[in-house]
Amino acid sequence: MTPTAERVLAFLALARRPVRRHQLAGTLWPDVTDRQALTRLRSTLWKVPAPQRAALVEADATNVSLHRDAGVDLYALDDDVPADDDGMVDAPMPRGELLPGWCDDWVLVERERHRQLRLHALEDRCARACGAGRFADALRAGLEAVAQEPLRESAHRRVIEVHLAEGNSAEALTQYQTFRGLLRAELGLPPSPAIRALVRPLLGRPAD
The missing domain is CATH 1.25.40.10 (Tetratricopeptide repeat domain)
Structure with a gap:
């Protein structure tokens, strides 16, 4: 797990609810444009190995959340x-x-x-x-x-x-x-x- 992926998962765990992609990206990458931040978020999520990603994250076109079965x-x-x-x-x-x-x-x-x-x-x-x-x-x-x-x-x-x-x-x-x-x-x-x-x-x- 990369340090950036750890930050994404930590944010989702502390949020305790689905988070809009724009909010998540803007919070973690505040010094770049919205488009760049969203690109970085997508890249970070896809760099998580597929079996782990499926067990840890749920995402759709709008929201990202920690998997409902993930233990915190x-x-x-x-x-x-x-x-x-x-x-x-x-x-x-x-x-x-x-x-x-x-x-x-x-x-x-x-x-x-x-x-x-x-x-x-x-x-x-x-x-x-x-x-x-x-x-x-x-x-x-x-x-x-x-x-x-x-x-x-x-x-x-x-x-x-x-x-x-x-x-x-x-x-x-x-x-x-x-x-x-x-x-x-x-x-x-x-x-x-x-x-x-x-x-x-x-x-x-x-x-x-």
Whole structure:
């Protein structure tokens, strides 16, 4: 598969729907005329070996799309992962960013969407596992969310909640103080009332 063909397939996969030929060609080859862009699109598609092309792409005179039977792992990550009876999700969650090194606008938008969904999924997994008393699993998910985005307060709150549920007050305070220091150093902001309220009973005074 040539790099250009990879870009065509990536665009079609992220579009999740049939794309008009003019739109696809104009997006991938914006620096040439429409006719030249369409010619390049046709050439790129036909350079894909026929068996692969038949399994990956559907095209007519107007639209191009990913084949309806082609599997895209990203789509599975968009679905809600069902929990078992204990509220724990056993399926591993892939790490890393979407299409690393690609700087196209159409990639950046999808990359941020995927990042946000993954962070929410990690926080949700943390809360479910904590509610089921599976604290190690909860911490694993919560700390992964913190590592992904250290300034994300909701991730720190989840980790603090796990420590409190375990009765580890010192750990909860350490997590809060780490976040407070990071937030002050990076943004010059105080923690929100929501996270301060979590640790206030531990301090016996208002949390700053």
